[in-house]
Amino acid sequence: MKAHTANIKDVTISSRFWNKYRKLVRKEILNYQWEVMNDQIEGAPKSHCIENFRIAAGEKNGKFYGAVFQDSDAAKWLEAAAYCLEEQPDEELKRRADELISLIGRAQQPDGYFNTYYILEDPLGRFTNLREGHELYTLGHMIEAAVAYSRATQEQKFLEIVCRMADLVCETFGKEEGKRTGMPGHPEIELALVKLYDATGKKRYLELAKYFVDVRGTGEKNYFLEEMKRPGQKFLFPELSDYCPEFAQAHLPVREQKTAEGHAVRAVYLYCAMADLAEKYKDRELFNACETLMENIVSKRMYVTGGIGSSGILERFTTDYDLPNEYGYSESCASIGLALFARRMLLITKDGAYGDIMERALYNTVLAGISQDGKHFFYVNPLSCWPESCMERTSKEHVKSIRQKWFGVACCPANISRTLASLGEYIYSYEKDTLYLNLFVAGSVSVMLESGETELEIRTDFPWSNKVEIEVKRAGVSGCAKLAVRIPEYAEAFHVEKTSGENDLPADIRIEKGYAYFPCEAGTVYTVLFGKEEGSFRPRFLHANPEVREDAGKVCIACGPLIYAAEEADNGKYLSSVYVDTSKPPRIHWEDILGGTLVIEADGKKIVRENWKSPELYAEHDEKLKDIKMTFIPYAYWNNRGEGEMEVWVKEYPDF
Amino acid sequence: MKAHTANIKDVTISSRFWNKYRKLVRKEILNYQWEVMNDQIEGAPKSHCIENFRIAAGEKNGKFYGAVFQDSDAAKWLEAAAYCLEEQPDEELKRRADELISLIGRAQQPDGYFNTYYILEDPLGRFTNLREGHELYTLGHMIEAAVAYSRATQEQKFLEIVCRMADLVCETFGKEEGKRTGMPGHPEIELALVKLYDATGKKRYLELAKYFVDVRGTGEKNYFLEEMKRPGQKFLFPELSDYCPEFAQAHLPVREQKTAEGHAVRAVYLYCAMADLAEKYKDRELFNACETLMENIVSKRMYVTGGIGSSGILERFTTDYDLPNEYGYSESCASIGLALFARRMLLITKDGAYGDIMERALYNTVLAGISQDGKHFFYVNPLSCWPESCMERTSKEHVKSIRQKWFGVACCPANISRTLASLGEYIYSYEKDTLYLNLFVAGSVSVMLESGETELEIRTDFPWSNKVEIEVKRAGVSGCAKLAVRIPEYAEAFHVEKTSGENDLPADIRIEKGYAYFPCEAGTVYTVLFGKEEGSFRPRFLHANPEVREDAGKVCIACGPLIYAAEEADNGKYLSSVYVDTSKPPRIHWEDILGGTLVIEADGKKIVRENWKSPELYAEHDEKLKDIKMTFIPYAYWNNRGEGEMEVWVKEYPDF
Incomplete structure (x- = not known):
């Protein structure tokens, strides 16, 4: 039996740690996002999200603009708004949400379909490019938003809108005669359909979720590879022209998958639905697959910060223990997905170890995704940063050394805000x-x-x-x-x-x-x-499994759930020339920097080479060390004091 | 005044170090390449190179196949064959070369044009896509081959063929009225035209080279960006759709360029021509640019192995001191180009420092590009390798952990063989x-x-x-x-x-x-x-400039011109868990492995964690070190004993 989640309306949060961020959602982020979606922010990349709906509704002339999944920005905004409304009424926010929901309803086609890209750009192409089209993904986010909104407001209008399209999808896909085979290239609707079933009690939604999960990776010929061969097939993403079924977890039937593969966000969203369905259908085999996949992630493919996805190219899992600190991906959304997956496993198993995973992701990578002013966001969360080397059009082009105002693909900011707004559920x-x-x-x-x-x-x-x-x-x-x-x-x-x-x-x-x-x-x-005596948690030096080549000879510092990092702002440049002396216990004290935080100080040594004969690039040279004090701040707080070097894993002085 | 190069026919080479490789060129590589170009090797990617010429000559039916610069494989083969013929007559080799030259002649159009891609695929598109089309690049390699062939055989037929197309290019491009503006997207023809001038005495070739070099990066609007906007423009390389003039060194007039930018091979080929022209025209400003660019490379952007180009994406230079060991590019061809540039600077300046650069590139990265059986090649030359992590469709997809048999883009094997065959010139x-x-x-x-x-x-x-x-x-x-x-x-x-x-x-x-x-x-x-007493060179521990974040706390070992590396074959796995003890002098001795080599042994320590509690990924743990002996072999020889870990830069035990 799965445990229930306490509803947001029944939870209050007074934590100063969390409310520092949470108040930003209501005061800054939702406003800002609203303005971005309405193209009211000068200098931000054009969103056109709301305008697309107006054009699709026939109320404006114009052309679609944006990513194929541009509508999902509206969905995530509505979902976050719903959680905020559930927690506390807010007339202006509700007015905006109602306005948007009504607009979505007006853009809906007579048969229930709504997706502004396909309505405006490719009306005959509906459901023909599941690999890249993101229609089902976008609908998934709409469903999550509608479920949250109906619970917050007790109003059914949004739920009715999404049900009409969900019904259309139910009629279109399935194993019954006359229905089409298929599954989303980007999982998301599966977990949303389970929520929709819970909200409406309509079994067809649960069955559709089960169908999408069960059909993935089955059949003699891979669905996505076959789809690509169809005449007239459009190719939306050049990077997917050489498609590999692993990318969308479609390389094997889900019950046979033993390792987390492919695009990390897709993977964990799928695993969420697998966990949901395992519980609903008491499907032991499916549950075992969830356990195996989680075990693979947590013991072999997860950064110490709860980040997942080691490759910038295709934003994907790579291989066991391959966790590059500088050029990994570790997308904010993937850690959100990991927290969602862990939460489901926790509810099912009541095993606290899943709580540890959820907590690790939330307190570190998810929070690192947002600046303390609530206006800047990381997509990619490196564990090591030398800003000069994070250049466009290079192997590190995906890594930004400073949080960005907004993104062309705006999934992370909206995902972080809905996560913060729904913290009560965790x-x-x-x-x-x-x-x-x-x-x-x-x-x-x-x-x-x-x-x-x-x-x-x-x-x-x-x-x-x-x-x-x-x-x-x-x-x-x-x-x-x-x-x-x-x-x-x-x-x-x-x-x-x-x-x-x-x-x-x-x-x-x-x-x-x-x-x-x-x-x-x-x-x-x-x-x-959680200790022998009251106080702060004891700072711990952590090592990585020896299989992680990247972290050999290095340590990171953790304190309670927080992973710490050394930043240039406190420690100067050349952090890769620093050794931490782990034989001396680190000290911890409160500082009013960064909105108030426990800061960890440790002894260390630094290579000094004042007498290096520039411009020599390579030379014989006697190294010297000097003793230094090092300062570490929570990883989640890095990059709030300007651009600079940062290291989570620091060299350990090996006098052991 | 520039020094002259001794001709290959006047040089004999008896060096066992070099002849181990050089004999492979004649015995293995040229044969193998010939068979590849003729599609006679089972299992090798289809080349179609010779077939393209037959079709273009109207002697076969069929379609063009291959890269837009597929003809350059034939050119590089001919150039290497020419050097071999210059060194020593070889009837069968000459017969093949003559056969191919004759075929090229038959594929030549009445106006002198020859390029099988454009003849067969896009006859109206000649010279309309200089950015990507590689026509001038390919002609450049043909010219180099023809010059070498005429010197080797005293026969003019190939030279006449290339002169006819070079004349066409002279008539097409230039600043004179009625001629077109333009320059090659991939420099190469510039240095070849200087050779053609030297071989024929015809000033127009030198002037065309000067035009191409002078016009690059000038004008109010960037040539390549304008070209992209022309109606009907084809886009051949998806990765170049978001073109950046730096990629082709077209961001500034060449005399104003201070840092090596863009695609590394393009860059050094251009700089070769700049050096040639600076000398021919006594152009001090151009020469100063060469000095500045070389200084930037050598003091800030070059691997210790003489590799250049730090980014896998776009195979380009990145920023000063950004020299990642694991995921850099360091293309074999780029090091060949660096050696060519250094050789030109050496001839002009008679400054031995340029000889050091040339030697570094040749003895390390260029040789690392080829296996000791002469049949396998590296494009990319990492300085650190953990084979499991070199995966396709990831941020390290460009890195191969084992030399490849042949490549779709076959520039490196043919370039290495022409370099080995022309060693006499260096x-x-x-x-x-x-x-x-x-x-x-x-x-x-x-x-x-x-x-x-x-x-x-x-x-x-x-x-x-x-x-x-x-x-x-x-x-x-x-x-x-x-x-x-x-x-x-x-x-x-x-x-x-x-x-x-x-x-x-x-x-x-x-x-x-x-x-x-x-x-x-x-x-x-x-x-x-070159030492106080006769013997082998003293092994030296080298440090990198402190600005190189990647190599902080690490050393590499050099001995004479050779950079050494630690391989799994000698040292076991987990090379990133090893520290070299630089307080103890390394020993050197001869071993019969790898065809015979001096091997360096050093004392070291290794982190042992037998009691690590798998499957934990992160944990508090006391590290232990054990004393070990480490073995280093020349970097050029790595990966000749199967796949395995490798490190050039090894952690230094910091008891200094």
Whole structure:
């Protein structure tokens, strides 16, 4: 049985760590995105997103402009707006959302179809280029938005719009006679259809999701390769002209896939749907595939920051342990997808290890994707940066050394904002009489357990503090409600105190698969420590598996869920000439830089070569080291003080 | 005044180091290439090169197949064949060459034009796509081949063929009224036209070369960008659709270029012509540009192996000190071009430093391009290799971890074979009464100095030995002949002994710009030592300039002109977990592996993590080091014992 997610409306978040970003969504990002989509920002690349809908609705003259999936920007904006509305009413925001939904409805064709690219550019080409056309992907995002919107507002209009197109897709694709074979080149609609089933109860949506997942990679001839051969086939993306089925996870039936392959975002979106369907259909084989794929990612193909996708070309997984720091991809959206996949696995298994993965992705790569002003974004999240070398038209052309204002392909900014807006969904879950605390985010929750309404207040300065206070405000009447607190992998100890009621550790504490279970009694306050004593987490020097060639002889610093990085702003240039001395314990202290953060200081040595005879490029030379102090800040916060060098993995002084 | 090059027919080479490769050219490569061009090799990618000429000549039916510059394979084959014929007659080889030349002649159009792609595929498109069409590039290689062939055979037929097309190009392009503006997208014809001028004495060829060089990067609108806008313009290379003038060194007038930019092969071929023209026209400004560009390459943009071009995308120069070891490009052809450019600068300046550059490129990257069986080739020459990560359709798709049999774009194999076949041209040069010894290659030379016929015999086991014996077999009658011996940058000392005649250092030895000048008297034997005592060169640990982020904390080993590398075959896997202990002197000894080579052994330490808890990807862990012995072999010889890891730059144990 899968645990339920606490609804956003039943969750409050007061965490200063998260609200620094979350308030940006409502105050900055949604406004900014709205203006971008309406082409009101001077200097930003033309979006034309709203204009495309107006033209498709016949209300304006003009031509389609933008990416084939330009509509998905509107969908992600609506989804983020819906989460914000669910959390807190906002008239102006709702007015804009309603305006956009109404426009989408007016652009919808009589048979339910809507996608401005195909309506305007290629009306006869509908569903003929599943490989590249992104129609089903875009509809998936529309469905996610509509489900969120209907839950936030209790209004059905958007849900009705997407259902009409979903019905059309149901009638078009499937294994039944008269229907077409096919599946999306970019998975996304599969997980959305599961949500639509949950929202509407209509089994056909679930079955369509299952069809799309089951048909992928089956058949004697690969669907996408055959599609390419069809007469009149358009080719939208030059980089996909030499198509490889792995790119879209279509190289094998999904149940036979053992390694994460191809485009990383596509992969994890697909795996999300696989996990959903495994649970809905009690499909053990499908669930095993999810476990195997997650295990492959987490033990062999994931950056320490929760980034995935090592290749700039095709934004894809490469091979086990190939995790280049400088020129990898590690797309913000891929880490969001990893968090979504991990969340699903967590809900199904109640295994805290999946919470660790989710937390790693959210606290590091996902947050690194956005600047502290909420107006600049990373697509690609390198773990090492020497800005001068990040040049256009080179092997590092995909790496930007500074967050960008907006993008031609604008998936990441909108994806980050919908993730921040929906953070409430990641924190708590519940099943029968157990309320799970998955992430340590100050705030409160109220859910209806079998034993009745249960309400918690969480007081913590996590991730700056290892202490979490849980006050049980209300608990069900039967007295059998239980609390399950995730014990993160980096917890040095796990100590619980009842600081009201009896002042003792509850006798019936039980630890299972990374969760501590104990009674949930109204009026009780539990003080949980993830260490021997209260304070910040202990900074840890991490090594990578020896198979990771890239990180041999290097360490990175982690503290709680946060991975740290050394930046030029604190440490000067030439970070690759620095060794950390891991024999000396690092120190940690609070600084008011970067909106306030724990900063880690470590001892180190730096190669000094003042007497290098420039302009020699290569020479015999005696190296000298000088002692230095190094400063590390959270990776998520890098690049907020101008362009500069950055390293997550730093050389270790090898006097061991 | 530029020094003259000794002709190949007047040079013999007995060096075991070089002849190991050179004999492959005649015995293996030319045969193999011939069969490839004739589509006689099963399993090799279709070439169709000869067939294209037959079809263009109207002797066969069929369609053009191959790259737009497919004809250049024939040209490079002919050029290499010509050098072999110049060195030593070979009836069968000459028969093949004549057959091919005759075929080219029959494919030539009445107006002199020949290029099978344009004749067959786009007869109206001649000279309309200079950016991508490679017609002038291909003609350049034909001219080089024809000049070499006429010198080797004293037969004019091939020269007449290329002159007819060169005349057509002269009539087509130029600044005179009625002529078209334009320049080749891929420089090459410029340097070839200078050779054609030298061979024919016809000034128009030199003037055309000068026109092409002078017009590049001038004008208010960039030629190539304008060309792209012309109606009906074809686009041959998708990667060039977003054209950037830097790619073809057309961003600035050549005299204003200060940094080496764009496609590396194009760049150095252009610089060769600039050097040639600077000398022919006594153009100081052009010469200064050559010096500046070479200085930029050598002090900021060149791998220690003499490789150039750091980006796999567009095979281009990137920025100063950006020299990634794993995913750079460092094309074999680019190093050949660098050697050609350096040779020209050496002839002009008589500055031994240019000899160092030429030698570095030839002994390292150029030789690394070819396997010891002569049948496999590298296009891309990485300085670090972890084979598993060199995957197609990734950011490292351009890097192959094993030499390839042949290539769709076959420039490198043919370029390497013409370079090996013409090695005689690199060794000696002469001017007035001075005979220059530029490279230390056992053999002999005979040239006509102003004072008369002069003949040397060079006895050396260089690069395995630091001793070079020079016997003056004949010298001019006036007694004023001089010998100039390059003193390479890595010479630890320079010691000359007359081992016949008087047993003393000649009193009038003079050292200037990297050359030692002394009398060249018949009957004298000079024994030159590039060290304090006879033996092998001392292995040197080299550091890179601190600006090279990639190589910080690393060393490489050089010995004489050779850069060494550590290979998995000798050192096992996990080369990135190894530290060299530079406080202990490395040892050198002969081994019969790899056809015989000096092998360098060094002390080192290796990170051992037997107790790493797999499948953990990241963990706190105490590192341990164990002492190891490391073995290094010449970089040029890597990858001749199967696929495996390789590192040129190895971590240095930092106990300094």
